[in-house]
Amino acid sequence: MTALGAVFRPQLPPERLRSLARLADDSGLEELWLWEDCFREGGIATAAAALAWTERVRVGVGLLPVPLRNVALTAMEAASLHRMFPGRAVLxxxxxxxxxMAQVGARAESPLTLLREHLTALRALLAGERVTTKGRYVRLDDVALDWxxxxxxxxxxxxxxxxxxRLSGEAADGTILTSATPPDGVRQARRLVDExxxxxxxxxxxHHVVVYLLAATGPDAAERLRAELAAEGTGQVPGLGAAGDADTVAEAVRRLAEAGADTVVLQPTGDEPDPESFVRFVAQEVRPRVP
Incomplete structure (x- = not known):
């Protein structure tokens, strides 16, 4: 079965998260995803709060920028979430x-090398291993998590x-694809991950693949979707986004699932007028139409 989620966009103030997280939990939504966008809301703080306010919904953070974080700290925070909320945190x-990253003086000369080193050390630490490594960016000396x-x-x-x-296939347990990924892009991503x-x-x-799908519903849905795609420079890419009723959005979800997505996360437009109604729409109207 294709898992379905929705994004709490960080354009909303953090004090809005509590009501939306509880609504996601109560309405039966499977996953609520958060972003750590500079310079808005921290991913771990919001994830911990959302998990504490809810009982069953999975909470994903997509994603934590590795240039901002020492891998030991990432591991400590991730381990705490997994122990306090077993099976419900997705990082x-x-x-x-x-x-x-350049704005905060953290831009790496080789982002790929940094990500590889971070993934390798992070997964080892979370597996309970004692890690010593001297990479270009990640350096640990006899580090192991107590918990x-x-x-x-x-x-x-x-x-x-x-x-x-390709690196994600080598060194990660799953891949997160942006809303700029049409169905053909999902297929190509799957091929590269498998390589x-x-x-x-x-x-x-x-290997679990998560894809964001920009979506809008309501009387001005098509206009809002076009405006956001244009602002992102993807207005001419066929197959992106979905605007309309639940049948229309569910069909777009199914196309991504058929292309290889295990989870589709519906991403409201930045100017979504009613985020609570959007969560209800995903959970109560789109979900029943997606196998």
Whole structure:
């Protein structure tokens, strides 16, 4: 079954999260996703709050920019979430927006090398291993978590380009694709991820693909969707986004699932006038129409 989620966009103030998280939980939505966008809301703080306010919904962070974070701190925070809320936290890491990383003096000369080193060390620490490594960016000396997760703690990687997609297959447990990914892009991403899995001998290990889908509903849905796609520079890319009623949006979800997405996360436009209604729409109207 295709999992379905919705995004709490950080254009909303953090004090709005409590009501939306509880609504997602109560309405039966499977996943609520958060973003750590500079310079809005921190991913771990919002994820911990959303998990504490809810009982069953999974909470994803897509994604934590690795240039901002020492890997030991990422591991400590991730392990705490997994122990306090078993099976409900989904964490993704990635390059981050390079302009933002430059603004805070954290831009790496080789983002791919940094991500590879971070993923390798993070997954080892979460697996309870004692890690010593001297990489170009990640350096640990006899580091182990006192409180590692007692069970699996999957780490996802945000990826767009071919090299990062292959790396995700090699070194991550899942891949997060942006809303600029049409169905054909999902198929291509799956191929590249699988190349990485074969290269690292991980073909027998499941690899979960999450895709964001920009979506709008209501009387001005098509106009809002067109405006956001144009602002993102993707207005001419066929197959992006969905505007209309539940049948229309569900059909777009199904196309992504058929292309290889395991989870589709509906992303409201930045000017969504009623985020609560959007969550209800996803959970109560779109979900029943998606296998």
């Amino acid at each position: 993704g890491v990635g390059h981050g927006v390079q302009d933002w 590692p997760p007692p069970g699996p703690a999957p780490v996802f990687a945000g990826a767009t380009g071919p090299r990062t997609l 990485g899995r074969r290269a690292s001998g991980r073909t027998g290990v499941p």
